[in-house]
Amino acid sequence: MSERIKLETPFQDSRLKELNAGDMVYISGTIFSARDAAHKKMCELAADNQPMPFDFNGTAVYYAGPCPAKPGEPIGSVGPTTSGRMDLYSPTLIQKGLKVMIGKGLRSKEVTESIVEHGGVYFAAIGGAAALMAKCVKSAKVIAFEELGTEAIRELVVEELPVIVAIDSKGDNMYQKAIEQNRE
Amino acid sequence: MRIVQTDKITGLVQNLCIDANCIIGDDIMQSFSKCASCEKSALGKEILTTLSKNAEIAKREMSPICQDTGMTVVFVTIGQDVRIEGGFLEDAINEGVRRGYEKGYLRKSVVKDPFDRVNTKDNTPAVVHYQIVPGDVFHITVAPKGFGSENMSRLKMLKPSQGLDGVKDFVLETIFEAGANPCPPIIVGIGVGGTMEKSAYLSKKALLRPVGTPNPDKALDIIEKELLQKINKLGIGPAGFGGSTTALAVNMLTYPTHIAGLPVSVNIGCHATRHAEGEL
Incomplete structure (x- = not known):
């Protein structure tokens, strides 16, 4: 996609705050995949005051559960899953220092408020473009909850993962704007 | 009376699971390009082109189009003059799903119990719909459904x-x-x-x-x-x-x-x- 902002991990707070809903961004660096079951477990750890499975500082959680990797490949197809299912858990994780989330679809009012309060950002990726997105993943390894299979937490090294700012640090929402601009 | 062997059914289901997940229909591919030409948003056009590209990669490399390779929905149309030999039909179908999801590097997304939510690790069981019709046809459609x-x-x-x-x-x-x-x-x-x-x-x-x-x-x-x-x-x-x-x-x-x-x-x-x- 044209005219993209390039963003590398570790993300700097000042750069996250400059982003606006609708901006197109390429993400490079180390991010972590986690979805429903891993989120439930992380919140259970948080409730017990246990450390998180990885350092949230400067990185992102990518809501995704990949296909198995073929021999010689780092990962199988891996696109975003629906973020709304993580809404219940996200404010707890944002409280713990998570600032960047990647997924697809709308978030709850509570998540948006947490994003604004902590200067975070929520990116949307293209749902279903999973074979293409796997090409952006250079390496992958399971770092927690291996028993969850595809739902385990994986450390992913990505190169130019294409995303769009869906909710910025001011709380502006790309999906709402898109409807307002395109509804006939 | 026509006899259909269950091992043939397993083989067919296995192949259909892989094909369905990796090859997008020509009808949808044509629709992508048709819609890209009349899409009013520039970004929308770009997304449609990206989806076509994704489908081309998936087909070429026999990789899943989407990481959510679904719960496997199977439609079986079976003529009343067909007899199944070699075991129970639904076991044969589930065996085909098991093999297809393993051999095709497809994601296993099924949990055994809606409350306990422990993954069955082979994407079984499938959801199977049977339709009994006159004659001796035996037809299967595999339609993996993402959630x-x-x-x-x-x-x-x-x-x-x-x-x-x-x-x-x-x-x-x-x-x-x-x-x-x-x-x-x-x-x-x-x-x-x-x-x-x-x-x-x-x-x-x-x-x-x-x-x-x-x-x-x-x-x-x-x-x-x-x-x-x-x-x-x-x-x-x-x-x-x-x-x-x-x-x-x-x-x-x-x-x-x-x-x-x-x-x-x-x-x-x-x-x-x-x-x-x-x-x-």
Whole structure:
């Protein structure tokens, strides 16, 4: 996609705050995949005051559960899953220092408020473009909850993962704007 | 009487699971390029091109189009003159799913119990629908169903007085609320009539009709075209990033119903709405 902002991990707070809903961004660096079951477990750890499975500082959680990797490949197809299912858990994780989330679809009012309060950002990726997105993943390894299979937490090294700012640090929402601009 | 062996059924199901998940239908590919040329949003056009590119990579490399390789829905059409030999038919189908998901590097997304939620690790069991017909045909369609779109599907028991307008309103409401979640551009399957579960079954079956083919029922065809036009004015667009291509097709099936009821189900299929079929 044209005219993209390039963003590398570790993300700097000042750069996250400059982003606006609708901006197109390429993400490079180390991010972590986690979805429903891993989120439930992380919140259970948080409730017990246990450390998180990885350092949230400067990185992102990518809501995704990949296909198995073929021999010689780092990962199988891996696109975003629906973020709304993580809404219940996200404010707890944002409280713990998570600032960047990647997924697809709308978030709850509570998540948006947490994003604004902590200067975070929520990116949307293209749902279903999973074979293409796997090409952006250079390496992958399971770092927690291996028993969850595809739902385990994986450390992913990505190169130019294409995303769009869906909710910025001011709380502006790309999906709402898109409807307002395109509804006939 | 014709005999069909279960090992043949297992082999067929295995191959159909892999094909359905890695090869997007020509009907959908054609629809992508057709819609890209009339899409009003520049970003929307780009997303449609990206989806075509994704499908080309998936086909070339036999990689799954989407990481959600679904819960495996299997439609079996079996002639009443067919006898199955070699074991239980549904075991043979599940064995095919097991092998297909392993050999095809497909994601295993099924949990054994809706409450305990422990993964079965082989994507079984499938959801199997049987239709018994005259003759000795044995036909299988494998339609893996991703849950980004399944979760946004809805069923409502309308009052007969709400009529066709009530059905249309419910469809539009469902699609609008679904927004970006079901990975638009979507295929909309609508089942109207029958009982509660019959309408749901019809809505899923409706997704199997190739995109761009007219409904053989003229009256339904007119309704489908009107709904498609209205859905594409909602503004959701490709990937939900805004645009005039929210749906590629609206497919409707109906069935006789009760004097007191008007069941309607909307089953949303994502842009990859996958299915592969074969006969023995």
